[in-house]
Amino acid sequence: MSDRTIARQVPLLLFFLAVSSTAQGQVSYSIPEEMAKGSVVGNIAQDLGLDLKRLKSGKARIYSNDKADYIELNKDRGLLIVKERIDREALCGQTSPCALHFQIILENPMEFYSVTVEVTDVNDNSPSFKKNDMKFKISESAVPGVKFVLERAMDSDIGTNGLQTYSLNPSDNFVLKLQNQADGGKTAEMILQKPLDREHKEHITLILTAVDGGDPKLSGTAEIHVTVLDVNDNAPAFTHALYKATISENAQKGTIVTTVSATDADHGSNGKITYSITNNVDKIHELFEINEDDGELRVLGNIDYEESHHYEIHVQASDEGGLTDSTKVVVDVIDTNDNKPVINIMSKLTTIAEDAKPGTVITMINIQDQDSAENGKVHCSIDDHIPFTLKSTSNNFFSLVTDDTLDREVNPSYNITILCSDEGSPSLSSSMTLSLHISDVNDNAPVFEKSSYEAFIMENNSPGLSIFTVKANDADWNQNARVSYLLEESSINGASVSGYVSVNAESGVIHAVRPFDYEQIKSFTFRVRAQDGGSPPLSSNASVKIMIRDQNDNAPQILYPVQTSGSVVAEIVPRSADVGYLVTKVVAVDVDSGQNAWLSYKLQKATDRALFEVGPQNGEVRIIRSIIDKDALKQKLTVIVEDNGQPSRSATVNVNVALADSFPEILSEFNETKQDREFSDSLTFYLILALAVVSFLFIVSLIAILSVKCYRWKRERMFYKSNGQLPVIPYYPPLYGDAGGTDTLKHVYNYEVCRTTDSRRSDFKYGRPSTQSIISLDTSGTRTLPHKSLLCEDSDDQVRFARPLLFLWCTYVCFYFPSQRDKGDILWHV
Numbered sequence: 001m002s003d004r005t006i007a008r009q010v011p012l013l014l015f016f017l018a019v020s021s022t023a024q025g026q027v028s029y030s031i032p033e034e035m036a037k038g039s040v041v042g043n044i045a046q047d048l049g050l051d052l053k054r055l056k057s058g059k060a061r062i063y064s065n066d067k068a069d070y071i072e073l074n075k076d077r078g079l080l081i082v083k084e085r086i087d088r089e090a091l092c093g094q095t096s097p098c099a100l101h102f103q104i105i106l107e108n109p110m111e112f113y114s115v116t117v118e119v120t121d122v123n124d125n126s127p128s129f130k131k132n133d134m135k136f137k138i139s140e141s142a143v144p145g146v147k148f149v150l151e152r153a154m155d156s157d158i159g160t161n162g163l164q165t166y167s168l169n170p171s172d173n174f175v176l177k178l179q180n181q182a183d184g185g186k187t188a189e190m191i192l193q194k195p196l197d198r199e200h201k202e203h204i205t206l207i208l209t210a211v212d213g214g215d216p217k218l219s220g221t222a223e224i225h226v227t228v229l230d231v232n233d234n235a236p237a238f239t240h241a242l243y244k245a246t247i248s249e250n251a252q253k254g255t256i257v258t259t260v261s262a263t264d265a266d267h268g269s270n271g272k273i274t275y276s277i278t279n280n281v282d283k284i285h286e287l288f289e290i291n292e293d294d295g296e297l298r299v300l301g302n303i304d305y306e307e308s309h310h311y312e313i314h315v316q317a318s319d320e321g322g323l324t325d326s327t328k329v330v331v332d333v334i335d336t337n338d339n340k341p342v343i344n345i346m347s348k349l350t351t352i353a354e355d356a357k358p359g360t361v362i363t364m365i366n367i368q369d370q371d372s373a374e375n376g377k378v379h380c381s382i383d384d385h386i387p388f389t390l391k392s393t394s395n396n397f398f399s400l401v402t403d404d405t406l407d408r409e410v411n412p413s414y415n416i417t418i419l420c421s422d423e424g425s426p427s428l429s430s431s432m433t434l435s436l437h438i439s440d441v442n443d444n445a446p447v448f449e450k451s452s453y454e455a456f457i458m459e460n461n462s463p464g465l466s467i468f469t470v471k472a473n474d475a476d477w478n479q480n481a482r483v484s485y486l487l488e489e490s491s492i493n494g495a496s497v498s499g500y501v502s503v504n505a506e507s508g509v510i511h512a513v514r515p516f517d518y519e520q521i522k523s524f525t526f527r528v529r530a531q532d533g534g535s536p537p538l539s540s541n542a543s544v545k546i547m548i549r550d551q552n553d554n555a556p557q558i559l560y561p562v563q564t565s566g567s568v569v570a571e572i573v574p575r576s577a578d579v580g581y582l583v584t585k586v587v588a589v590d591v592d593s594g595q596n597a598w599l600s601y602k603l604q605k606a607t608d609r610a611l612f613e614v615g616p617q618n619g620e621v622r623i624i625r626s627i628i629d630k631d632a633l634k635q636k637l638t639v640i641v642e643d644n645g646q647p648s649r650s651a652t653v654n655v656n657v658a659l660a661d662s663f664p665e666i667l668s669e670f671n672e673t674k675q676d677r678e679f680s681d682s683l684t685f686y687l688i689l690a691l692a693v694v695s696f697l698f699i700v701s702l703i704a705i706l707s708v709k710c711y712r713w714k715r716e717r718m719f720y721k722s723n724g725q726l727p728v729i730p731y732y733p734p735l736y737g738d739a740g741g742t743d744t745l746k747h748v749y750n751y752e753v754c755r756t757t758d759s760r761r762s763d764f765k766y767g768r769p770s771t772q773s774i775i776s777l778d779t780s781g782t783r784t785l786p787h788k789s790l791l792c793e794d795s796d797d798q799v800r801f802a803r804p805l806l807f808l809w810c811t812y813v814c815f816y817f818p819s820q821r822d823k824g825d826i827l828w829h830v
Contacts, residue, residue, distance in 0.1 A: 028117075031082075033086050034122055043080075050078070059106070100118075102115055102117075123214025123218060124157070135227065136225070136324075137321060150190055152188070155212050168224075187326075190224070198228040205226075208222045232321020235323030248303075257288065260315050266319060305336070314326060336371075341430050342367070343420055348434065352402075365399075367396045371422065380420040387402060388402060413435065414435075442480040445539060446472040453543070457547075458551055460515055467511065481533075483531070484506070518592070530542070550593045552643060553592070555651050556589065560585070571658070581623040599642070602642075610624070610625060612624065621637065636654060
């Protein structure tokens, strides 16, 4: 392409860019063909009013139905760039205007914009002839003015760049005449200007030049070879200058389109006409054929309306003398409904959240039907029983959007079938099934199987015992359906519920935290919360009532008669009492419940079982026979009270009964018994005190003996090693003192026991203290013992030292081992 051609196209390009934005969502550009790869078509981001960030975040891309991809989008700069060299003639042929149509698709949210790029023609094709030479046989008798139709030159360019004129050289015998055709083309006719003379020149060669209107001009040539014949002075003539015919697409091979006819006034071989098709482009020879003898035009190949709507066929009639005439046959193709709608997915979602709002775009589709008129009108539909609908956004563009709220728990997925049908007869249709999955949203709270639960547990249970299980279900999926169980914070008798029970967060098993006591708490109620793992989490509550069952863990308690440790209480019954006399009534209670608290009474033992009876139900003690003089004054009854539990528990009570008619008699008997008991109690106290003192003294003495032994052994070792050269080291025993309150004896006493005939009234006499202490004490702590015998090695000194210990030990044995009966008769001798 020359620089002048580019200079002419640039202003035209700028003009189209200035007026390119025709409407919101649609942009048009105009570019010349043969632009270099990488050339800028236009700033699409600026013309559409889009930000470069929007192009990137929306994953902008080009969607086109064209077979070749000529334009690409530069998202970084927002420019449309030439991707491949564009040849307008290969793209559109003779169709004008020639344009590329595509869409810019954006996502999140989905948007699309229509873009039209018109490709203008440049003079890049020279006119050309199908044949490089043309041959004519012209009779020498041909008179001036006879015309000869020349083969047309073809130029793929259009407009001013297309074929404009012809020239013929030399022009001695012939001149060139141009004829304008109905389609805007030009036909060149060679007119005989000067009669031919075969004898002068039998063969004439001419050069036919076809010139276009480009700048610079391009041309093509063909040679014309004229053979001069003799005596054929009439040329064939068609009956019509233009023939018109129609034919349905997909017509069978051999179908007659039309018949052309031409006549020749000559006779013989000069009048025989031969028909031929002179088209040299548009694949006419592949689609049509003509019978050279009778002029029938027939179908040879496959006629496709979508490829071409009409055809122009140039037919030439020639006689034997070389004279010709031409005509044109225009064939219009009638469309038949032979193409199904084609569904193209521009963009789609495979997963959508169940909380998507109505009107959310799921899929954008483009419908293509190559048929025309009613055969190309397409309607699309989907099933009416799903929450989706199809909306037409523009011609042959549809959006599949949500029409209602979605619920994954009802339908987790959909198979949406889109059916598209044209209006042809019969109608053709095509379908496509889209799979859409509904993603889960945490919109369902856990639901307990029951709104309230009741459970029983036996009291005195072990801690950690499983009571029962609560169960909640969540209709959501995965993490949103993972249920955890928690205790609702509350108090039971002022204490936290967590101190009574616990719940397993995973399984919902409720455990007892501590043992329960029916007598303290019979039932309690708390709430358990089930919470899912969604964000934010959802929860629900259930009420749980725990009822504690009673166990027979309490023995009956005696309320009457009251048992005391001090005085003896007795029921007085006169000896004159009749049979059935009510002595007393044993009253008992059991804090258990039910049959565990049913009490029964019976007499376990008695001084005289034949004298008394106990009511098994009411605990009444009555006389069952008359009292006689032989009956003892003091009667002791033991009554046992049992409950009805399994196993049963019991309690006993002693009932003292005095059979006497007067109170002084009873008092004298019980006084003696009281004095014996008091003396026994005093004697026991003194024995225990003496045992403690003796034990203490024995342990102290034992420690002292061991200390002396150790010291003497050490001293002997020292004398042995020094060969007797060491001085005698005096030994200082520990200071023995009266700590006051330890009850240790300061002096040695002689004890004398004087016993009377009544041992219970014996008196202890204490002798006067000895004049010499066992150990002389120095309050300063600096003096040693005056008795050297403690350091002696002879056995007599050891015996004298051990005598006090033996005395104490004998005292201990005498007090500890005698029986209880002989404790008051022990005689102590010192």
